[in-house]
Amino acid sequence: MRTDFAKKIKKTRVIDHLVLPVADISIAISRYEKIGFTVSPIEKYPLGIKSCCVFFSDNTFLEFLAIDHRKTYEMHAYQGNTFIRNDQAYRFRCGEKGVSHMVIKSNDASQDDIIYRKAGISGGPNVHFERVFTSSFFSQKKELEKVEFFLSFAQDIRSPDSSFFSCEIKSERIHNPFVLKSHKNHILGLKEIVLSESNPADFQYFFQTYLGQREMKADSFGLSFHADNGVVRILTPIGLKRLYGLEITRRSRGLRFELAVLISEKLEKTKEWFNKEKIHYDEYNNHLCINALPGQGFPLIIKKVNNYDSK
Known part of the structure; x- marks a missing residue:
């Protein structure tokens, strides 16, 4: 059955980024800046987490993720947020280092979820959230913009220490300035x-x-x-x-x-x-x-x- 399903796949996906859990985001920033990378400003999510990134000119990136507000973070885990639960499990099993998630780009996360469920590799309920980006993500612009994220998860239950999802971003203006992609x-x-x-x-x-x-x-x-x-x-x-x-x-x-x-x-x-x-x-x-x-x-x-x- 799985072989037949694989034959129906027509579109090869695009790698987006890797998620790296960290205990102290300032240590990650210091290390990657010393290696010679430009690191983006820290941005906060409404899920009790914060992150910064190393963006590349090929539109891939590395994301360093830290817990920002423990109570909010644990509340989202308790409520079943797939991303936070995966992150929490990884930190418990593997520590606050390494890579917890691989991410591919998506034009339709809901459709991805259907594909994963039909193939028997669903990693749990989709996650939808919004966050406001600061001017660091806009060239010469000072406005803030609310951006929507839709995440769809894939998981092989034999591998609890690696998680995968597709990410759909709904915004016409969000982009990363060239200055953040030059290292x-x-x-x-x-x-x-x-x-x-x-x-x-x-x-x-x-x-x-x-x-x-x-x-x-x-x-x-x-x-x-x-x-x-x-x-x-x-x-x-x-x-x-x-x-x-x-x-x-x-x-x-x-x-x-x-x-x-x-x-x-x-x-x-x-x-x-x-x-x-x-x-x-x-x-x-x-x-x-x-x-x-x-x-x-x-x-x-x-x-x-x-x-x-x-x-």
Whole structure:
């Protein structure tokens, strides 16, 4: 049944961003600014949370999420808000580090929810909320604008430490100024999201449905799926070591986010910045690897855009 459903998928989805839970948002800001990123101002949500972001010129981003008002946060969790419950569960099980959610763009979150339910991968009730954006999100504009968000969730219950959703934004004017997408380290965008699992093939149908991509590459290291603007890989621990030089120890089954691959416009300039700021990195297979330190959340792999090979 799931195979038949995967064959009906026609539109490959677009990667939007990753959500990184943090205990102290100021530590995350300090760490990412030192690495050479421009970090957006902190914005608050009506769900008892606050966040800031690193936006890229390819319209992907990293979002650092902290608890802003504990009572409000716990009230939304108690009332069944899927996003807050997922965040709360991740912090309890994994701590306030790493990646809790992967997000794809959506033009119709309600339709996504129908697709997920029919495929048996619904992650819970949709979430709808509004928030006001400050002038930092508008070029030369001082007005505030209320923006609506609609989230639809997908989940494989065998993987409690990784959550997925699609995000529909209703606003004609919201955008992120170029100044927030320009970085001193010359990094342009998010091109790969890498997860680990001892038997990646067990999650083939989940990703075919979530990414709208029936085609995949399978080898002894794992599975690779092409989204519209990047790649999602599910690798074994051996695959992670072979491709990225990352060693992990898995004590249990299930999907876990392990790292992101970013592309640099000028890798030598990126290295110059890291050397100047004394950012330790390793060189492996023609890429740079920055291991996770407090505030960073997870390892970052940087490749030169001209040498990037997603096959």
